[in-house]
Amino acid sequence: MFRIVYLTEDPGCRAEVEGFLRQWGSDEAHIAAHTSGSTGAPKEIRLPKSDILVSARATNRRFGINSGSRLLCPLSANYIAGKMMIARAIAADCEVAFCRPSNRFLQSQDTTGYLAGGVDLLPIVPSQCLSLLESLKSYPSAIRNVIIGGAALPHDAEEALLAARQPGMGIFATYGMTETCSHVALRGLGEEHFTAMPGVSFSLDNRDCLRITAPGYSFTVLQTNDIARLVNDSGFIWRERFDNVINTGGIKIFPEETERKLRGKLPCRFYLKGVADPKWGEAVTLVIEDAPTSPRVSDESIMEICRERLSPFEQPKSIIRVENLPVTSTGKLRRV
Numbered sequence: 414m415f416r417i418v419y420l421t422e423d424p425g426c427r428a429e430v431e432g433f434l435r436q437w438g439s440d441e442a443h444i445a446a447h448t449s450g451s452t453g454a455p456k457e458i459r460l461p462k463s464d465i466l467v468s469a470r471a472t473n474r475r476f477g478i479n480s481g482s483r484l485l486c487p488l489s490a491n492y493i494a495g496k497m498m499i500a501r502a503i504a505a506d507c508e509v510a511f512c513r514p515s516n517r518f519l520q521s522q523d524t525t526g527y528l529a530g531g532v533d534l535l536p537i538v539p540s541q542c543l544s545l546l547e548s549l550k551s552y553p554s555a556i557r558n559v560i561i562g563g564a565a566l567p568h569d570a571e572e573a574l575l576a577a578r579q580p581g582m583g584i585f586a587t588y589g590m591t592e593t594c595s596h597v598a599l600r601g602l603g604e605e606h607f608t609a610m611p612g613v614s615f616s617l618d619n620r621d622c623l624r625i626t627a628p629g630y631s632f633t634v635l636q637t638n639d640i641a642r643l644v645n646d647s648g649f650i651w652r653e654r655f656d657n658v659i660n661t662g663g664i665k666i667f668p669e670e671t672e673r674k675l676r677g678k679l680p681c682r683f684y685l686k687g688v689a690d691p692k693w694g695e696a697v698t699l700v701i702e703d704a705p706t707s708p709r710v711s712d713e714s715i716m717e718i719c720r721e722r723l724s725p726f727e728q729p730k731s732i733i734r735v736e737n738l739p740v741t742s743t744g745k746l747r748r749v
Contacts, residue, residue, distance in 0.1 A: 416508045418508060418510035420510050420524050421512050423513045426512075429489055430511055433496050434499070437499075441462075443460060444496065445460075446492070446493050446496060447492065447591070460493075460592075460594055465497070465594050466500065467629045468594035468595055468630075469500040471610045471611050472595070472596070473504055474611065476534055476557075477533075482505055483509075484507065485509075485535050486512070490511070493595055494595060498534075500594075501534070512527075516543065516544060525551070525552070532555060532556050534560065538745075539570060542561070542566075542570045553579045557581070557582065559584045559585070560585050561584070562589065564745040571602050571603075584601070584602045586599070586600045586607075594630075597609065597627065598613065598649070608647060609647040612628065614626045615646055615649050616646065622639060623637045623639045623641040623649060624637070639655070640652045640654070640658070640667070653669050653670060661726060662692075666687075666697055666727055668685040675719065680707075680708065680710055681702050681703070682701070682738050683738075686698055697730055698730065698732070699719070699729035700738070701732060704737065715732060
């Protein structure tokens with residue numbers, strides 16, 4: 414039977430869940446939701462309840478969620494990931510427990526107590542991976558499936574999760590957006606490409622950006638700005654946001670692919686972006702987090718690391734230091 418369990422006394426968490434339930438129970442055909450704001454200011458969109466049910470049922474089929482399942486959600490019901498956990502529980506007529514959204518959500522005694530009873534599906538964002546890794550040591554078989562979304566999963570976090578994963582546990586990176594009512598594809602950790610959810614297929618436009626075809630949804634076809642490489646019409650390898658590509662002297666640089674070459678080599682958080690340049694059109698620029706508590710590293714030392722790891726075209730022409738890298742409320746980097 415559908416049931417909400419609260420593992421926190423935080424009134425904000427309850428208000429968010431009840432806000433969704435009021436919308437769901439209304440005569441309106443749509444639910445209000447907000448985009449993450451990673452590529453601009455967050456905006457409100459209206460999601461058809463019919464699309465939400467299509468997505469919820471597809472996920473339930475994929476993970477075998479039924480009336481006897483128990484779901485755990487450490488994410489805000491103000492955003493699509495939290496809303497969809499309620500929708501999945503409604504569609505399956507099962508139980509979903511909400512705890513206070515936090516990067517340390519599994520340190521709560523109430524949450525670990527619930528976890529001990531077994532959980533069929535747990536959604537998290539990459540910043541919550543550390544909490545998950547710590548829980549796997551204490552509850553090696555408590556979680557059946559984990560889905561990770563909201564932002565790209567760092568390579569070191571993926572390797573750590575693979576090493577700690579218990580037999581029989583599924584851990585998946587997700588691909589989707591608010592407009593698609595959460596994920597339309599999954600990638601098992603350690604695998605290279607994403608695989609479509611049932612009823613979804615993919616193609617590319619003339620920019621090599623992913624086009625989603627989903628006849629069961631109201632949008633039917635949705636064009637994205639995500640550059641990808643197709644494996645087939647139901648699988649793809651994600652590369653980069655088209656918005657982020659740097660065109661320097663006619664050479665296209667893919668920042669996120671390039672950043673992976675520097676991961677673990679720079680002693681600070683960072684990202685690459687293009688800055689207008691009269692000679693190159695755009696100059697590759699390295700933005701680094703220079704927090705007061707962090708050890709100071711000279712620009713020359715950083716440039717030397719870049720010269721060792723990157724091709725001449727990929728190497729940054731300059732460095733911008735900021736006290737804190739900008740992120741969205743869900744922890745996704747904002748490339749501004």
